[in-house]
Amino acid sequence: MLEFWTTPLGWTLLTVGQILLITVVLLICVAFLLLMDRKVWAGVQLRKGPNVVGPFGLLQSFADLLKFVLKELIIPAGADKFVFLLAPIITVIVACIGWSVVPFAPGWVIANLNVGILYLLAVSSLGVYGIIMGGWASNSKYPFLGALRSAAQMVSYEVSIGFIIITVILLTGSMNLSTIVDHQAGSILNWHFIGGGANLPTVVVMFPMMVMFFISALAETNRPPFDLPEAESELVAGYQVEYSSTPYLLFMLGEYMNIVLMCAMISVLFFGGWHAPWPEGYLEGLPPTLVSFHGLIIFSVKIVFWFFMFAMVKAIVPRYRYDQLMRLGWKVFLPTSLVAVALIAAWRVFGPGA
Amino acid sequence: MNLQAIAFYVLSVITVVSALGVVSARNPVHSVLYLILSFFTAAGLFVLLGAEFLAMLLIVVYVGAVAVLFLFVVMMLDVDFGSLREGFVRYLPIGGVVAAVLVVEMVLVATAVGEQGAAKGSGAPDILLDAPNTEQIGRVLYTDYIYFFQAAGMVLLVAMIGAIVLTLRHRPGVKRQSVMDQVARTPAKGMRIVQVKTGEGISE
Numbered sequence: 001m002l003e004f005w006t007t008p009l010g011w012t013l014l015t016v017g018q019i020l021l022i023t024v025v026l027l028i029c030v031a032f033l034l035l036m037d038r039k040v041w042a043g044v045q046l047r048k049g050p051n052v053v054g055p056f057g058l059l060q061s062f063a064d065l066l067k068f069v070l071k072e073l074i075i076p077a078g079a080d081k082f083v084f085l086l087a088p089i090i091t092v093i094v095a096c097i098g099w100s101v102v103p104f105a106p107g108w109v110i111a112n113l114n115v116g117i118l119y120l121l122a123v124s125s126l127g128v129y130g131i132i133m134g135g136w137a138s139n140s141k142y143p144f145l146g147a148l149r150s151a152a153q154m155v156s157y158e159v160s161i162g163f164i165i166i167t168v169i170l171l172t173g174s175m176n177l178s179t180i181v182d183h184q185a186g187s188i189l190n191w192h193f194i195g196g197g198a199n200l201p202t203v204v205v206m207f208p209m210m211v212m213f214f215i216s217a218l219a220e221t222n223r224p225p226f227d228l229p230e231a232e233s234e235l236v237a238g239y240q241v242e243y244s245s246t247p248y249l250l251f252m253l254g255e256y257m258n259i260v261l262m263c264a265m266i267s268v269l270f271f272g273g274w275h276a277p278w279p280e281g282y283l284e285g286l287p288p289t290l291v292s293f294h295g296l297i298i299f300s301v302k303i304v305f306w307f308f309m310f311a312m313v314k315a316i317v318p319r320y321r322y323d324q325l326m327r328l329g330w331k332v333f334l335p336t337s338l339v340a341v342a343l344i345a346a347w348r349v350f351g352p353g354a
Numbered sequence: 355m356n357l358q359a360i361a362f363y364v365l366s367v368i369t370v371v372s373a374l375g376v377v378s379a380r381n382p383v384h385s386v387l388y389l390i391l392s393f394f395t396a397a398g399l400f401v402l403l404g405a406e407f408l409a410m411l412l413i414v415v416y417v418g419a420v421a422v423l424f425l426f427v428v429m430m431l432d433v434d435f436g437s438l439r440e441g442f443v444r445y446l447p448i449g450g451v452v453a454a455v456l457v458v459e460m461v462l463v464a465t466a467v468g469e470q471g472a473a474k475g476s477g478a479p480d481i482l483l484d485a486p487n488t489e490q491i492g493r494v495l496y497t498d499y500i501y502f503f504q505a506a507g508m509v510l511l512v513a514m515i516g517a518i519v520l521t522l523r524h525r526p527g528v529k530r531q532s533v534m535d536q537v538a539r540t541p542a543k544g545m546r547i548v549q550v551k552t553g554e555g556i557s558e
Contacts, residue, residue, distance in 0.1 A: 008356065008357055012357075080381075080383075083383075083384075083387070113406065114406060114486040114488065115406045115407055115410050115486075115488060118407070118410035118411075118414065119410055121410075121414055122410050122413035122414045122417075122418060125413070125414055125417070125418025125419070126413070126417065126418065128418075128422055129390070129422075132422070132425055132426075132429075133387070136383060136425075136429050144429075147429075148426070148429075148430075151422055151425075151426055152426075155418075155419055155422055155423075158418065158419070162414075175488060323531070327533075
């Protein structure tokens with residue numbers, strides 16, 4: 001039976017099974033995270049949030065799903081029909097394929113790529129296409145303006161994300177995500193946001209890098225305070241104005257899956273991935289499956305923590321103006337991360353660990 | 355037929371078809387979308403060759419940045435699609451000649467590489483064959499070819515500075531926001547307290 005899984009057919013079946021498993025689990029998690037987002041937002045504003053459907057409103061997301069699917073699909077008369085419908089599909093697909101390289105627990109990853117981190121960068125840079133295509137195909141002014149804003153915004157912040165990722169790659173010496181997580185084993189002192197191994201000079205660089213990555217991730221996923229592509233006070237809803245029913249649902253879903261992917265990325269790059277903040281000596285001698293579940297739980301807790309941070313930022317921080325956004329991206333983040341790359345590279349060559 | 359062969363044929367058919375779509379699509383935005391599709395499948399072909407680093411760079415640089423700017427520009431253009439197709443027959447011969455020259459050159463280079471190998475005569479660089487190809491490229495690029503690499507970087511830098519110098523103009527009379535000034539503002543500098551007499555108001 002075991003050798004069947006190594007044949008081409010068995011391998012294909014196994015991989016498709018893994019992909020289905022991760023997609024289904026992820027979709028269910030996103031449904032509850034969306035509820036959490038609304039609950040946190042409501043809590044900050046002293047409201048109750050969704051509390052009618054199911055106990056504590058737990059089934060709210062599923063009710064919304066049914067509502068969206070049953071609504072009428074409207075395609076504007078002047079729209080480019082094919083591109084109009086392709087845009088939300090691309091958004092969701094791109095948000096899903098990023099998860100194929102995320103290491104959930106020791107050995108639990110669909111594709112353990114050598115260039116996993118570059119793959120994630122590439123996938124996150126593709127997310128802009130759904131928005132541009134949707135904005136253009138709607139053949140309407142507000143969506144088009146939203147799409148233009150979004151394209152400029154995402155391309156700008158990708159540059160600083162790239163440089164921040166390079167600092168992590170330099171510290172680790174690998175682009176493989178599993179290796180990056182393993183490099184942070186031990187305890188919280190080895191995590192990359194403290195400099196990976198409690199090197200005091202690197203914490204000065206790496207802690208700001210973690211904060212900058214978080215802010216760039218907010219901009220990259222069009223979350224408040226950088227939600228200018230869909231700023232409802234100026235552009236109604238930006239690139240989503242003309243969308244209704246299931247395509248709108250797909251845009252929402254893709255957006256939230258991208259946010260959760262970014263949370264996973266921060267956890268993997270700076271927060272030790274599946275490693276616990278305390279020393280993990282007690283795991284030795286336990287069966288590997290148990291160790292993997294231990295890692296999975298810790299990784300999930302980290303993702304939920306970062307998602308909570310995303311939700312809090314949405315509730316607390318007011319929206320940026322467009323020129324302030326560009327100033328922050330090009331004049332603050334880009335030079336700072338460039339200097340950080342030079343400093344970390346110098347540390348790796350001339351520092352005590354060299 | 356194994357999985358790799360199937361993947362190769364699927365990817366190359368999509369690449370060729372979308373490349374045809376680039377030149378045959380009536381709408382320029384559709385052309386750019388076809389171009390993006392062909393970049394994307396070309397990256398897939400790189401992965402099949404085992405050059406995963408190049409594949410990712412192709413997506414990050416071309417699909418993620420260059421093609422976005424293409425799309426940006428093409429969407430902003432107000433193109434009259436009828437006038438674009440006017441000179442098609444007139445320019446067909448010269449276009450055909452250029453295409454033929456390109457095909458001949460590509461076939462010549464491909465056969466030369468096929469027979470002799472790409473680096474015949476200069477000797478293959480000393481590389482670790484078991485290292486991942488990111489590391490191999492890095493080792494070659496930053497040792498043997500460091501001067502060429504730096505020279506290419508300088509050329510790009512000069513081009514970038516040139517573009518900025520050409521487009522940057524200082525218009526007089528434009529009010530700009532100075533964040534430093536705004537942050538440095540205090541109540542003492544920002545307001546004054548005035549005793550207003552009844553019925554007179556304030557006049558500057």
